[in-house]
Amino acid sequence: MNLTIDNILLIGSILLFISLIAGKTSYKFGIPTLILFLAIGMMAGSDGFGGIFFNNPRIAKFIGIVSLNFILFSGGLDTDWKQVKPVLKVGLSLSTLGVLLTALSLGTFVWLITDFTIYESLLLGSIVSSTDAAAVFSILRAKNLSLKLNLRPTLELESGSNDPMAYVLTIAFLSLVVNQDQSIYSLIPLFFTQMIVGGLLGFGFGWLSKLIINKIKLDFEGLYPVLVISLMLITFSFTEFIGGNGFLAIYICAVYLGNQDLIHKKTILKMFDGMAWLMQIILFLTLGLLVFPSQLFTWSVVGLGLLISLFLIFLARPIGVFLSLALFKMKLRKRLYISWVGLRGAVPIVFATYALLAGIEKANMIFNIVFFISFSSILIQGTTLSLVAKWLKLALPESSKLLTTHDTLLSEYPKTTMKELKIEANSPAIEKKIVELAFPPNAIIAMIKRDNKYLTPNGSTVIKNKDILVVLSENKEVLNNVLDSLEIKPN
Numbered sequence: 001m002n003l004t005i006d007n008i009l010l011i012g013s014i015l016l017f018i019s020l021i022a023g024k025t026s027y028k029f030g031i032p033t034l035i036l037f038l039a040i041g042m043m044a045g046s047d048g049f050g051g052i053f054f055n056n057p058r059i060a061k062f063i064g065i066v067s068l069n070f071i072l073f074s075g076g077l078d079t080d081w082k083q084v085k086p087v088l089k090v091g092l093s094l095s096t097l098g099v100l101l102t103a104l105s106l107g108t109f110v111w112l113i114t115d116f117t118i119y120e121s122l123l124l125g126s127i128v129s130s131t132d133a134a135a136v137f138s139i140l141r142a143k144n145l146s147l148k149l150n151l152r153p154t155l156e157l158e159s160g161s162n163d164p165m166a167y168v169l170t171i172a173f174l175s176l177v178v179n180q181d182q183s184i185y186s187l188i189p190l191f192f193t194q195m196i197v198g199g200l201l202g203f204g205f206g207w208l209s210k211l212i213i214n215k216i217k218l219d220f221e222g223l224y225p226v227l228v229i230s231l232m233l234i235t236f237s238f239t240e241f242i243g244g245n246g247f248l249a250i251y252i253c254a255v256y257l258g259n260q261d262l263i264h265k266k267t268i269l270k271m272f273d274g275m276a277w278l279m280q281i282i283l284f285l286t287l288g289l290l291v292f293p294s295q296l297f298t299w300s301v302v303g304l305g306l307l308i309s310l311f312l313i314f315l316a317r318p319i320g321v322f323l324s325l326a327l328f329k330m331k332l333r334k335r336l337y338i339s340w341v342g343l344r345g346a347v348p349i350v351f352a353t354y355a356l357l358a359g360i361e362k363a364n365m366i367f368n369i370v371f372f373i374s375f376s377s378i379l380i381q382g383t384t385l386s387l388v389a390k391w392l393k394l395a396l397p398e399s400s401k402l403l404t405t406h407d408t409l410l411s412e413y414p415k416t417t418m419k420e421l422k423i424e425a426n427s428p429a430i431e432k433k434i435v436e437l438a439f440p441p442n443a444i445i446a447m448i449k450r451d452n453k454y455l456t457p458n459g460s461t462v463i464k465n466k467d468i469l470v471v472l473s474e475n476k477e478v479l480n481n482v483l484d485s486l487e488i489k490p491n
Contacts, residue, residue, distance in 0.1 A: 022036045037285055044289060057356040068347065073272065091154055098321055106128065106311065127351045128373050200244075221264050235250050284345075321335060322339070448461065
């Protein structure tokens with residue numbers, strides 16, 4: 001069966017429904033949801049029960065890039081700067097030096113055991129060098145895993161920020177494979193251009209996006225998430241257009257926005273949570289359709305893929321982690337756990353489509369090996385995250401879980417303290433929007449009494465003189481923070 005304009009909606013919706021139902025029950029058997037999405041795609045393909053023929057790496061690459069935009073942006077919005085700041089240096093070292101060392105060590109191993117050239121081997125190493133944000137975010141959150149010693153923010157920061165480095169290395173070594181006469185030193189300007197331009201534009205677009213979101217007045221609340229999607233895509237595409245790293249730009253932009261006060265922020269976060277899951281499902285289904293099990297599950301691919309995968313899990317990843325963290329004081333068990341959470345998912349497979357589109361000699365072999373590595377990584381590491389955390393005594397009881405700002409915003413915790421606050425004539429809050437007040441996330445202005453009428457406020461509501469604010473907060477301490485943000489002296 002071929003995918004056509006007439007049947008793609010029906011087929012796509014059926015696969016999406018099956019994936020959701022399968023994902024709902026998967027954790028009863030300890031199976032990560034993402035591997036089921038891949039498996040469903042493979043079973044629906046031309047070699048499976050569905051018989052759907054899909055062999056278009058260009059479309060798969062496009063779907064992959066769009067999906068990664070949503071996944072990385074959602075992960076960035078969920079990154080709490082207060083929790084990330086103490087581990088920032090560790091996370092950045094893992095996402096840059098750690099990725100480079102992993103790529104080099106794995107590439108060298110592949111070169112020694114195969115007939116790949118050194119550049120082809122390093123290309124393969126680069127493609128699978130980063131941990132996968134979609135896999136790490138979804139598995140950690142789905143398992144609701146609470147970890148000691150700032151481990152969770154470290155792992156999420158690394159997985160969200162290391163794709164740009166892997167992308168640069170992939171593009172660099174792919175160009176060396178295609179252009180044999182090119183000097184490796186010519187890649188140095190590419191690296192710095194990608195990282196510097198991507199980083200600067202990420203901050204720039206983050207600041208500009210906040211300004212646009214809070215200043216523009218849209219008629220419907222549901223349009224604000226659409227506005228953010230447009231800003232996200234502009235950030236990525238413009239950065240890529242001028243030679244920067246678009247993945248780095250959108251992640252930095254999202255981290256900036258996620259730690260700012262935005263109009264309808266709760267609506268935006270909820271929408272991106274749902275979109276990130278949708279894009280993960282679509283991405284994994286698409287990549288599952290793209291692979292041919294008859295080519296994948298052969299002795300040459302399985303044998304070589306398993307050997308490379310085991311080397312990556314037990315040697316290359318630990319080498320990258322331990323050497324990149326050599327200058328940091330950190331307990332051995334923490335380093336071991338970071339090494340184990342080296343999940344490979346959809347991102348390496350998406351990067352492998354670049355090799356397919358470049359038409360290099362060993363593109364198909366590289367793609368199949370990368371797919372097998374990702375599949376086995378999710379299966380081996382993804383199913384054992386909780387178990388290894390308990391073995392290393394790094395797991396916390398659920399009652400000890402720290403809530404992020406994102407968790408607080410999306411939760412429906414009852415507010416136990418209520419107080420009416422009157423805005424006096426000399427209050428600096430007058431003529432300011434609620435979003436500009438630096439209001440605590442665990443308190444809300446439920447109503448505003450103005451001219452004997454009650455208003456239901458939102459982030460764009462402007463505070464007026466003599467307004468009476470009905471404030472709900474979790475406790476008196478939070479209420480004191482409210483008074484500070486409004487610059488009202490407590491009675």
